[in-house]
Each structure stands twice: as structure tokens, then as C-alpha cells.
Amino acid sequence: MSVFLAQLLNGLQYGLLLFLIASGLTLIFGVLRVINLAHGSLFMMGAYAAFLVVRTSGSLWLALPAAILIGVGLGLLLERFLFRHFYNREHLDQVLLTFALILLFEEFRSLLVGNDFHSVPIPDALNFSVPITAGFSYAAYRFVVIGVCLCLAAVLFFWIERTKTGAVIRAAAEKPEMVEILGIDASRVHLTVFAVGTALAMAAGALAAPLTSVYPNMGDGLLIISFVVVVIGGLGSISGAFWSALLIGLVDTLGKAYGPAFASRGGMGAVIAAAAAMSVYILMVGVLLFRPTGLFGGRS
Amino acid sequence: MTDAHRMMPQSWRSWIALAAGTAMLAALPFFATPYYVGLLTTAMIGAMLALAVHLLVGATGLVSLGHGAFYGLAAYVVYLISPEGAALPIWQTLPAAMVVAGLAALLIGSLALRTRGFFFLMVTLAFGQMIFFVFHDTKLGGGTDGAYLVKPLIAAFGFELNPASLPRVRRAWPVYYVALVQLVAIYLVLAFLFRSMLGRVLEGIKINESRMRALGFNTYRYKLAAFTVAGMFAGAAGHMWSLHTGFVNPELVSWQKSAEALLIILLGGIGSLSGAVVGAFAFYGLAEVAQLVTERKLLVEGAVIFLVVIMFREGLTGIRFPRRHRKVPVPDAPSETRVHG
Numbered sequence: 001m002s003v004f005l006a007q008l009l010n011g012l013q014y015g016l017l018l019f020l021i022a023s024g025l026t027l028i029f030g031v032l033r034v035i036n037l038a039h040g041s042l043f044m045m046g047a048y049a050a051f052l053v054v055r056t057s058g059s060l061w062l063a064l065p066a067a068i069l070i071g072v073g074l075g076l077l078l079e080r081f082l083f084r085h086f087y088n089r090e091h092l093d094q095v096l097l098t099f100a101l102i103l104l105f106e107e108f109r110s111l112l113v114g115n116d117f118h119s120v121p122i123p124d125a126l127n128f129s130v131p132i133t134a135g136f137s138y139a140a141y142r143f144v145v146i147g148v149c150l151c152l153a154a155v156l157f158f159w160i161e162r163t164k165t166g167a168v169i170r171a172a173a174e175k176p177e178m179v180e181i182l183g184i185d186a187s188r189v190h191l192t193v194f195a196v197g198t199a200l201a202m203a204a205g206a207l208a209a210p211l212t213s214v215y216p217n218m219g220d221g222l223l224i225i226s227f228v229v230v231v232i233g234g235l236g237s238i239s240g241a242f243w244s245a246l247l248i249g250l251v252d253t254l255g256k257a258y259g260p261a262f263a264s265r266g267g268m269g270a271v272i273a274a275a276a277a278m279s280v281y282i283l284m285v286g287v288l289l290f291r292p293t294g295l296f297g298g299r300s
Numbered sequence: 301m302t303d304a305h306r307m308m309p310q311s312w313r314s315w316i317a318l319a320a321g322t323a324m325l326a327a328l329p330f331f332a333t334p335y336y337v338g339l340l341t342t343a344m345i346g347a348m349l350a351l352a353v354h355l356l357v358g359a360t361g362l363v364s365l366g367h368g369a370f371y372g373l374a375a376y377v378v379y380l381i382s383p384e385g386a387a388l389p390i391w392q393t394l395p396a397a398m399v400v401a402g403l404a405a406l407l408i409g410s411l412a413l414r415t416r417g418f419f420f421l422m423v424t425l426a427f428g429q430m431i432f433f434v435f436h437d438t439k440l441g442g443g444t445d446g447a448y449l450v451k452p453l454i455a456a457f458g459f460e461l462n463p464a465s466l467p468r469v470r471r472a473w474p475v476y477y478v479a480l481v482q483l484v485a486i487y488l489v490l491a492f493l494f495r496s497m498l499g500r501v502l503e504g505i506k507i508n509e510s511r512m513r514a515l516g517f518n519t520y521r522y523k524l525a526a527f528t529v530a531g532m533f534a535g536a537a538g539h540m541w542s543l544h545t546g547f548v549n550p551e552l553v554s555w556q557k558s559a560e561a562l563l564i565i566l567l568g569g570i571g572s573l574s575g576a577v578v579g580a581f582a583f584y585g586l587a588e589v590a591q592l593v594t595e596r597k598l599l600v601e602g603a604v605i606f607l608v609v610i611m612f613r614e615g616l617t618g619i620r621f622p623r624r625h626r627k628v629p630v631p632d633a634p635s636e637t638r639v640h641g
Contacts, residue, residue: 035418037559085610091421092363093609096566099559100605107599224429224555231422263438270438277437281426288415288423 002136015249016149020204022229024197030173030236038101040223046205067206075198119213240296255279347580350564352533361506366424368557374538379449393452397539405531446549569615
């Protein structure tokens with residue numbers, strides 16, 4: 001039972017991290033109409049930024065703000081000098097260009113810190129376990145990650161749903177031409193959205209760094225999963241991304257935790273084990289075939 | 301209006317170009333060290349995969365991120381059907397690999413083609429990832445480490461060629477020529493396909509799908525046919541890879557393989573069949589040069605993609621020198637407008 005509880009909490013924490021990545025992705029696709037395969041690399045850069053901050057200053061508390069600041073700066077630069085010119089290009093161009101970005105980011109990372117695995121220490125103040133039931137306790141840092149993610153999600157949700165800027169962004173996702181007609185500077189909206197998306201992905205990387213340690217290509221797997229989250233949640237929908245990220249986080253964690261146990265039970269067990277390994281993708285295909293706009297998306 | 305496939309064998313001039321290219325490739329092993337014969341084989345396999353994907357991307361306008369999976373799947377089929385230590389002849393393994401890859405493409409395509417645009421990209425990616433995780437997470441094909449396989453025998457009609465019986469410097473030759481024959485065969489099949497009814501309809505779908513539907517074409521069926529044939533040819537390329545290296549690992553099934561094929565097509569020029577072949581040689585040549593000159597292979601690769609996407613939108617075969625202006629034929633010449641029922 002306590003193992004199951006731990007897996008549930010792991011799934012929740014993983015899902016919330018996924019939300020930080022996928023919310024940026026869904027905003028960028030919803031408003032800017034651009035497929036950004038390099039979004040996973042931004043997560044990787046966030047993790048390495050955290051690693052570098054911890055190595056130089058010794059404090060993990062600085063890592064998150066630093067990653068967010070770098071993310072905003074990087075996002076502004078990328079949008080202004082690169083992505084802006086690719087909104088009207090074909091999907092193929094966007095796919096290849098952002099694929100090239102992945103390669104360049106990885107090389108940049110390799111030049112800067114090399115190709116080794118690095119662990120990022122959890123600060124002493126958080127390096128303990130919280131007892132939940134008798135005989136079961138859960139790492140405090142993971143609770144911190146869950147808390148920070150929830151805070152960021154709340155801020156993001158408030159910003160998108162309750163402020164004027166948020167209303168403009170939602171309008172730009174829904175009817176871009178209306179936003180132009182109303183005399184709103186669309187390029188500033190694009191700049192803002194891209195910077196926020198980048199900052200969220202890098203924040204996720206910084207939060208995850210102590211949990212997973214940092215290594216080359218660490219964003220690759222998360223990129224694809226984040227796309228699954230975006231598709232299931234509905235393009236451009238923040239609340240959709242939130243619920244589908246939690247769903248995917250739980251399904252993936254539980255599938256990977258309990259699936260392999262079936263593998264040794266012969267014929268049918270092997271099928272179940274394989275299905276558990278790819279449960280997330282089965283879910284996505286199912287959703288796309290029956291609700292092409294996503295579980296939570298309203299418009300087509 | 302795109303003038304697609306301008307380099308396909310339509311005129312005697314392009315037939316000569318094709319014959320010259322084939323003859324040059326056929327002669328190359330006599331002048332290259334075994335290492336470069338192996339590298340050229342790799343490039344030809346890349347060209348086969350790129351040709352397969354070109355049928356979707358270049359001819360039909362469908363961007364698929366799932367065809368790397370059919371490539372890898374076919375390589376794994378060879379691993380799975382070759383019993384321990386007993387090699388099967390190529391005339392058994394090749395059809396088996398192509399049929400399995402084709403069936404997988406038929407099944408996946410029938411579902412994926414219900415979506416379009418961004419969603420099509422995502423569904424093909426998801427299906428590709430499913431196949432990836434089957435080989436990555438289960439023990440079916442050696443798991444994450446991959447597995448060695450018994451290379452298929454190069455044998456047909458009772459005639460058998462064992463590379464080990466050749467002198468050391470020529471051991472890579474049989475596989476090289478098998479790859480060359482398959483590459484030329486796929487090229488010719490696609491060239492004829494593009495000139496057939498199917499090819500014309502696919503081009504129509506690329507330019508304006510709703511108009512094709514309005515004309516009475518069941519575009520879903522045509523796209524599914526293209527998707528399946530592309531899967532089979534990707535399978536042929538994957539089979540060739542298993543014959544070339546004798547090793548399979550999940551990397552062959554990854555989505556990066558599909559991205560690589562797209563990149564090759566764009567590098568060579570998306571408007572023509574020959575672009576996929578030229579692109580493959582350019583891609584592997586470039587990777588090799590980059591590796592010789594610098595340790596930063598990915599940096600060069602990334603920079604080249606940037607350059608191609610931003611500046612040379614038509615790829616290498618699309619580079620035209622300003623002096624050589626050829627008269628562009630009128631796209632809607634009366635002789636071309638046939639009415640299909």
C-alpha cells in the first residue's frame with residue numbers, strides 16, 4: 001500500500017513537472033502556431049543552469065530564479081531573431097529548424113560543461129523525509145517540487161484567465177486576426193508568450209535537476225511526452241494541459257512501476273507489459289481518434 | 301504551383317543522368333578502401349529510407365515522424381526470424397521484412413490518416429514511439445542494448461555468395477552491390493509511380509486536397525496507399541541495414557531516424573526524387589567530413605540544417621545558377637489536363 005502511495009505521489013510530481021513543460025509548449029503552439037521540438041532542450045538547459053548555479057554559488061535556492069531569468073532572456077532572443085521568421089513556414093521547416101536547434105543546444109551544453117553526468121545536491125534543509133504513515137515517508141524535496149509547481153501553475157492560471165494580458169493571449173490563440181484589428185501589437189504578444197514558455201521549461205529543468213541529476217539529451221524523452229500532454233489537453237488550453245499532464249504523469253508512472261511485473265508471466269503477461277510501457281501513446285492515439293481536439297479542448 | 305519531380309526520368313537527359321549515376325556508384329568500390337565502401341553503403345541505405353519518406357513528404361505533402369519506426373521494425377524482423385546461428389537467404393528475409401513493415405504501415409496509416417497537419421505529425425510520432433518502446437522496454441529484441449543478428453545470406457536461384465570467401469579488401473562488396481540494386485529498383489519504382497495515376501492524384505492532394513475530393517477521388521485511400529508503400533520501402537531500407545551491420549538496437553526505431561530522413565530530403569531538395577539520393581550522400585559525406593575536421597559533429601550538422609532551411613529552400617538539386625535559364629513549361633498545358641473519372 002505504501003509503495004502504491006509513493007508511486008501516486010511520484011506520478012503527481014512527474015505530472016506537475018510535465019505541466020510546466022507542456023504549458024509553454026501549448027501556449028507557443030496555440031498562439032504562435034509553431035512546432036518547437038527544441039522545447040525539451042530548454043528543459044535540459046534549465047537543469048544545467050541549476051547545476052552551474054549550485055556549483056558556483058553552492059545554493060539551490062538561487063537556481064530556480066536564475067533559470068527563470070535565463071529562460072526569459074533566451075526566450076526573448078529566440079523569438080525576436082529566429083522564430084518570428086518561421087510562423088508562416090510549413091510544418092516541415094519548423095520541425096527541421098527546431099531539430100537543428102536541439103543539436104546546437106546540445107553542442108553548446110557540451111562545450112560549456114562537457115558530456116558527463118552530474119548530480120545536483122539537495123540542500124541540507126530539505127534533505128530529509130516526511131513521515132506520512134507508519135513505515136512510509138516521502139522525500140521532502142519532492143514535496144517542495146510539488147508545491148513550487150502548484151504555485152507556478154496557479155500564477156500562470158491567474159495570469160492567463162484573470163488579467164488583461166492573459167485575455168489578449170487567449171484572444172490571440174482563438175482569433176489572431178481579431179487581435180490585429182483591435183490594434184494590439186501581436187508581435188509583443190508573441191514575444192511575451194515565447195519568453196514565458198521558455199522560462200517555464202527552464203524552471204522545470206531546474207526543479208528536476210536534483211531529482212534526476214543532469215545528463216546529455218535529458219530533455220528528449222520529456223519532449224515527446226509533453227507533446228502527448230499538449231495533444232490530449234487540447235492545443236492552446238492551459239487548464240487542459242494541467243489535467244492531461246496529471247493524467248499522463250500518473251498513467252506513465254504507474255504503467256512503468258507495475259507493467260514489468262507482468263512480463264515474466266508468459267504470453268498474455270508480455271503483451272500487458274508492452275502495453276504498459278507504451279500506455280501513454282495508446283492513450284493519445286485513442287483520444288485523437290475519438291476526440292481530435294483533445295479531451296479538454298473545445299475548438300477544432 | 302510546384303514543379304515537382306523535375307529530375308525524375310521523364311526526358312532522355314534524366315535517364316542518362318540516372319544511368320551515369322548508377323554506373324559511377326557501380327564503379328566506385330574499385331577505387332575506394334573497404335571503409336569508404338561501407339560508408340557509401342550506409343549512405344545508400346539512408347537514400348533508400350529518404351526515397352520512401354519522399355513519397356509522403358515530397359509527393360503527397362504528409363510530414364510523418366513515424367517512418368523511422370518501420371525502418372527499425374524491419375531490421376528487428378530480420379533479427380526475430382533468423383534462428384540462432386542459421387542464416388536465412390535474402391530472398392526470404394527481404395520480403396518478410398517488407399511485408400511486416402508494410403502491414404504495420406497499413407494499420408497505423410489507416411488510423412493516422414484520419415487526422416491532418418500538426419495532429420498527423422503527432423499521431424505518427426506516437427505510433428513510432430509505441431514501436432520504439434516495444435523494443436526498448438521488453439526483452440523481445442535485446443532491450444536497450446540491442447542485439448547481434450545472423451546476417452541474411454546473399455543467395456538467390458540456388459546461387460550463393462559468401463562475403464567471407466572473398467579477399468579481405470572485397471568483403472564489403474556484395475552488400476554494397478545488393479544495396480545499389482535495391483536503391484536503383486526503389487528509385488525506378490517510385491519514378492514510374494509518380495508518373496502513374498497514383499502519382500498524379502498524390503500531387504493533386506498535396507496542392508489542394510479538397511479539390512481532389514470534389515473531383516471524386518477517395519483521397520484517404522490514395523494517401524493510405526502512399527503511406528503503406530512508403531512503409532514497405534522504409535522496411536527494405538531497414539532490412540538492408542541489418543544486412544550491412546548485423547546489429548539492431550532501439551536507436552533504429554527512434555523518431556530521430558525519421559527526422560534524419562526528412563533532413564536528407566530537405567538537404568537534397570524536396571522537389572525531386574533525385575534530391576533524396578543526392579541529399580543522402582551529402583548528409584553522410586558531410587557527417588564524415590565534420591568528424592574528420594572537428595569533434596563537434598552536431599554543431600556542423602545543426603548549422604547546415606539552419607543554412608538549408610533558411611537559405612537554400614530548394615536543397616542541393618534545387619540550386620540554379622542564374623545564367624542557365626531554362627524555359628519553364630506552362631504547368632497547365634492542354635495536353636496535361638486529362639479528366640479522370
